[in-house]
Amino acid sequence: GESVGLHLPTLSVQEGDNSIINCAYSNSASDYFIWYKQESGKGPQFIIDIRSNMDKRQGQRVTVLLNKTVKHLSLQIAATQPGDSAVYFCAENLSSGGSYIPTFGRGTSLIVHP
Amino acid sequence: DTAVSQTPKYLVTQMGNDKSIKCEQNLGHDTMYWYKQDSKKFLKIMFSYNNKELIINETVPNRFSPKSPDKAHLNLHINSLELGDSAVYFCASSQGRPVGRGLLLLKTEAFFGQGTRLTVV
Numbered sequence: 758g759e760s761v762g763l764h765l766p767t768l769s770v771q772e773g774d775n776s777i778i779n780c781a782y783s784n785s786a787s788d789y790f791i792w793y794k795q796e797s798g799k800g801p802q803f804i805i806d807i808r809s810n811m812d813k814r815q816g817q818r819v820t821v822l823l824n825k826t827v828k829h830l831s832l833q834i835a836a837t838q839p840g841d842s843a844v845y846f847c848a849e850n851l852s853s854g855g856s857y858i859p860t861f862g863r864g865t866s867l868i869v870h871p
Numbered sequence: 872d873t874a875v876s877q878t879p880k881y882l883v884t885q886m887g888n889d890k891s892i893k894c895e896q897n898l899g900h901d902t903m904y905w906y907k908q909d910s911k912k913f914l915k916i917m918f919s920y921n922n923k924e925l926i927i928n929e930t931v932p933n934r935f936s937p938k939s940p941d942k943a944h945l946n947l948h949i950n951s952l953e954l955g956d957s958a959v960y961f962c963a964s965s966q967g968r969p970v971g972r973g974l975l976l977l978k979t980e981a982f983f984g985q986g987t988r989l990t991v992v
Binding site for chain 1: 875904906911912913914915916919926927961963965980981982983984985986
């Protein structure tokens with residue numbers, strides 16, 4: 758299940774299950790969104806991105822959904838594997854008039870149990 | 872073949888000391904950043920440079936001074952280190968283009984270094 762609080766939100770799943778990680782962004786003018794994966798002891802790594810003119814984008818085992826109406830992003834990981842265990846961040850960019858730097862959300866720790 | 876490399880990986884130092892963290896990218900990007908990650912994994916932008924010019928400088932104590940000798944390097948110097956400076960510092964780079972005074976349109980995702988774990992004792 759998922760727990761949200763003062764600590765890093767955590768999602769625990771069994772190997773082979775599908776995982777869904779959610780993210781709310783702050784600025785309705787943001788037009789480019791990226792999901793990053795950060796493994797222990799490493800820097801964040803790009804997983805998948807999506808522009809605001811799309812509502813869905815698929816990669817290998819990952820899908821990102823964008824709902825601009827409620828300013829919500831989700832990352833779906835199919836057939837989750839132990840190697841998917843990491844902290845996942847969404848980041849938003851604006852093209853003008855404000856923050857144009859990758860601005861990161863809180864992060865969600867995904868734990869995959871064999 | 873490391874795209875973004877930062878050194879050192881670990882840095883343990885006493886309060887009051889001055890230290891530097893170096894960062895280099897070989898991706899040909901024109902924008903570089905420094906982020907600070909706290910113990911709760913929150914990643915906060917500190918500085919951003921585009922073609923050696925400071926673009927963003929978030930609320931960071933002026934004990935932190937970035938220096939960009941060329942667009943492939945962005946070093947971070949910290950004076951008078953404090954206990955609260957203990958964190959993991961990440962350098963990153965991406966490709967962008969200016970769209971207005973001080974503004975930047977990012978064309979690609981950011982590539983991150985492996986991080987520098989700074990411990991102030």
